[in-house]
Amino acid sequence: MLQVSYNGARVERALSHLEAAQVALLRRAPVWFVQSELPNLQSHARQHLPPTDPQRAVIERAARTSPQAAALDEATRMAVVSAYRAACFEARQEFSRVRSFRNILLMSALVLTVLAVVLAAAGWFRPEELRLCFGAPDQVACPTGSEARPWDMLFIESFGLIAAAVSSSAALRHVRGTSTPYGLPLALAVLKLPAGALTAVLGLQLMRGGFVPGLSALDTPAQIVAWAIVFGAAQQLFTGLVDRQAQTVLDDVGGKDGAKDGGKAAGA
Numbered sequence: 001m002l003q004v005s006y007n008g009a010r011v012e013r014a015l016s017h018l019e020a021a022q023v024a025l026l027r028r029a030p031v032w033f034v035q036s037e038l039p040n041l042q043s044h045a046r047q048h049l050p051p052t053d054p055q056r057a058v059i060e061r062a063a064r065t066s067p068q069a070a071a072l073d074e075a076t077r078m079a080v081v082s083a084y085r086a087a088c089f090e091a092r093q094e095f096s097r098v099r100s101f102r103n104i105l106l107m108s109a110l111v112l113t114v115l116a117v118v119l120a121a122a123g124w125f126r127p128e129e130l131r132l133c134f135g136a137p138d139q140v141a142c143p144t145g146s147e148a149r150p151w152d153m154l155f156i157e158s159f160g161l162i163a164a165a166v167s168s169s170a171a172l173r174h175v176r177g178t179s180t181p182y183g184l185p186l187a188l189a190v191l192k193l194p195a196g197a198l199t200a201v202l203g204l205q206l207m208r209g210g211f212v213p214g215l216s217a218l219d220t221p222a223q224i225v226a227w228a229i230v231f232g233a234a235q236q237l238f239t240g241l242v243d244r245q246a247q248t249v250l251d252d253v254g255g256k257d258g259a260k261d262g263g264k265a266a267g268a
Contacts (some may be wrong), residue, residue, distance in 0.1 A: 011095070011099075011182075012096075013159060015059075015091075015092055017094070018094075019085065019088040020133060021084075021171075022068045022084070022088075022094070023081055023084065023085055026077070026080070026081045026084065027077075027081055027207070028156040029207055031072050031077070031211055032219065034072060034077055034080065035072060036082075036152060038059070038062055038063045038080070038105075039063065039081075040085065041059050041063075041080060041084050041087075041095060042059050042060060042063040044084065044087050044088075045059045045060070045083060045084070045093075047087075047091075048087040048090040048091045048094065049086065049090060053086070055082065055083035055086045055087075056083065057079055058076075058079045058080060059084070059177045062076055062079075062080050063230075067109070079106045081191070093255075094133070094252060095182070095253070096210060096255045097178075097249060097252065098130045098182050098184055098250065099117070099182045101245075101246065101249050102183070102184050102187045105184070105187035105188060105190070105191050105200075105242070105246075106187050106190065106191075108191055109182040109190045109191040109193075109194060112191070112194035112195055113193075115198060116157055116194045116197045116198055119153060119157070119198070120153050120154040120157055123150065123151075123154065124150040124151065124153065124154065124264060125150070127145045127149060127152060127236050128148055128154060128245070131144070131148035131152070132148075132152050132153065132156055132201070132204050132205070132208070132224065133147075133208075134208065134217065134218040134219070134224065135154075135209075135218070135219060136219070138218070141218055141219055141223070141224060142179045142221065142224070143155050143156050143219050143221055144221060144226060145221065149182060151176070152226060153201065155229045156200050156201055156204060156224075156225075157197035158197070158199060159225055159228045159229050159232060160196045160197040160198070160200025160201065160228055160229070160231060160235075161193050161196050161197040161200075161201060161232065161233030162196075162229075162232070163196055163221060163228075163229040163230070163231075163232030163233040164192045164193050164196020164197070164199075164232050164233065164235050164236075165192070165196070166193035166233065167196070167232075167233040167235070168188070168189050168193075168196075168236065168239070169189075169190075181213025182248055183208075184249070184250060185246075186247055188239070188242065188243060191238070191242065192235055192239050193237060195238065195239055196232035196233070196235045197200055198232055198235075199231045199232060199233065199235045199238075200228040200232040201228075201229045202231070202235065203230070203231030204224065204228065204231065205255050205260040207227065244249060
């Protein structure tokens with residue numbers, strides 16, 4: 001089931017069957033029905049075929065001349081059907097690109113999740129080697145007290161994850177929804193959660209190493225948690241680039257007519 005969802009076999013099969021049924025209908029239906037469908041076919045072609053595509057020009061020409069013509073001849077009907085199939089093929093290609101990008105996001109999220117779990121496990125079994133404590137030897141401040149504990153790493157990752165969830169909910173408002181069968185915005189949100197957990201830990205480790213001068217003197221657990229929240233939310237600095245690429249991918253779906261119509265699934 002997971003493999004089928006990942007490669008989109010069912011969606012591809014359903015789209016192919018719908019396309020085949022529509023093509024068969026256009027070939028066998030009365031001419032008046034095909035003429036009545038020309039505005040829909042024209043809209044479909046405009047969404048998925050570039051303006052310079054000769055097959056799009058066929059539908060455009062047929063739609064312009066149809067009101068004045070008594071009936072479509074058989075050659076024009078077949079040309080319109082062929083152009084419709086070309087538009088459907090391009091629509092499936094656009095959906096395929098969305099699916100491919102979504103799969104990349106999900107695999108990246110899985111890798112980051114595994115890294116976060118491994119890091120939390122390492123902190124649990126080796127708290128002294130991976131301690132997130134600050135201060136002088138006589139006044140140590142750790143995330144959950146005055147000494148390193150096995151759950152410190154998990155504690156910090158939890159706050160980083162929560163901060164990432166909050167910041168991502170605000171950032172995703174700029175990503176338009178999609179009627180494609182693949183949940184790209186959801187995949188983006190999933191990616192941000194483990195990213196926030198990791199940036200919280202890595203940010204604190206950079207502070208412990210003195211990477212940021214003047215920001216290594218944290219005196220209380222509350223200050224450590226506060227910085228973990230800041231670093232967890234800061235994952236948006238990195239995943240924001242992914243957000244923009246995702247919007248570009250969505251804008252390419254049904255946007256061949258020059259209008260930014262991301263996420264609109266066309267159907268004649």
